Structure formats: C-alpha cells, structure tokens
Amino acid sequence: MSETGSALRRLHQILTAMHRIRSEIDRGPRLVRVKKKLATEKAAQIDELKGKLTDARKFADQKQLQLRSNEDKILALKGKLNEASSNREFDAVKSQMEADQMANSVLEDEILETLERVDLLGESISRVEGEKQEAEEEVKKFEAEVKAKQGDLESELAQLALELTEAEKIIPDKLRVDYRRLIETHGATSLAPVENKACTTCSTMVSPQIAIDLNVGKFVFCRSCGRLLYNPES
C-alpha cells in the first residue's frame, strides 16, 4: 500500500464532492425557474378563461336583447290579430306570431345554456386563481429554501477548494501540465481507481507491472482512457 494511492483517492473524493456541490448549486435556480413557469402558465390560463367569460356574457346579452325585441313584436302582433279584418289576415298574423314564439323559445334555451357556461367559467377562474396563488407561494418558499441552501453549498465548496489545493500537492511537478489538461477535459472523473485489475473508467486491464507500479506509489495514467490511476485499497 502506498501513500500515493491514498492521497490520490482523497484527491478523487474531493474532486467528486466539488462536482456534486457545483451541480447542486446549478440545480437550485433551474428548479426555481421551472416552478415560476408553472405560476406564469396559470396566469395565462386565467386570462384565457376571462376572455371566454366576457365573450359568453356578451353573447347572452345579445340574445336577451333579441328576446326582448321579439317579445315586443309578439305584443304588436297580438294587437293586429284583434284588428284582423279577414280570416286570411288573421291566419297570416297568427302564423307570424307562432314563428316569433318559436324563435323565442330557441333564444331562451340559448340564453340558459350560455348562463350555465358563464357559471362554469366563473368556477374555473376561481379554481385556477387558487392554483396560481398556490404556485406563487410555492415559488416564494422554494426560492427562500434554495437561497439558504446556496449559502451552505458555497461555503462547503470554498472549504473543499482549500482541501483540493492541499491534496493536489501530491502531483509531481513534471506531471502538473498533464494533470491540468486531464482535469480540464474530464473534471471529477480525471482519476480512476483500479478494481479487479482493471481501470474502472474504461475497463481496460492493467498489466502486472502497472499493478506493481501502483502499489509502490508510482504515477500511472491508463494507457487506454488516459485517467490517472490509483489503488483504492491504499
């Protein structure tokens, strides 16, 4: 067991922890945006329903006007009916009256249906308004939680950054450039433990000589994927 192995294992742990914390820091604001979007969608839904409600009310008003004007017409026709001078005229006025009465009964049905629709739309609006309020409260609560958590994560990250600087001292000067390049490309997965005589990143078997090199604390890069290898049992 070499000191190099355990130092590299520690280095790998720090890199992994930093990666996890960075992802978590990024995740918070993203989740807040998703929740905000839901509240915005509810607001748009309310606008749409309100538009439909206005249209339905307008439609009902128009039909009420038509109904009233027809009623006036029927009243006038009643007068004419009494003054009819012939059977023919009487029948003509009567059939006109019947047609207007029929039209009014259709109008009454339409008005009733529309008023029912107005009620339903009103109910939908209050329901979605409740959902919108809930969503907005959820956003506020979640934002506060994220904000509080971000602070903890940032200080954890700063602490790990200090530990990283310390842990990276194990990398020999002549390998620093290679190491930096590896970190830039692969980040937290730049290091790979060897398990069952194979690199855990690419599964390539390590030669017996490399296994010995690792055990004595030499720095070895995987010949297949280039990761910096270490013996996890160290």
Ligand SMILES: [Zn+2]
């Ligand atoms: Zn490999």
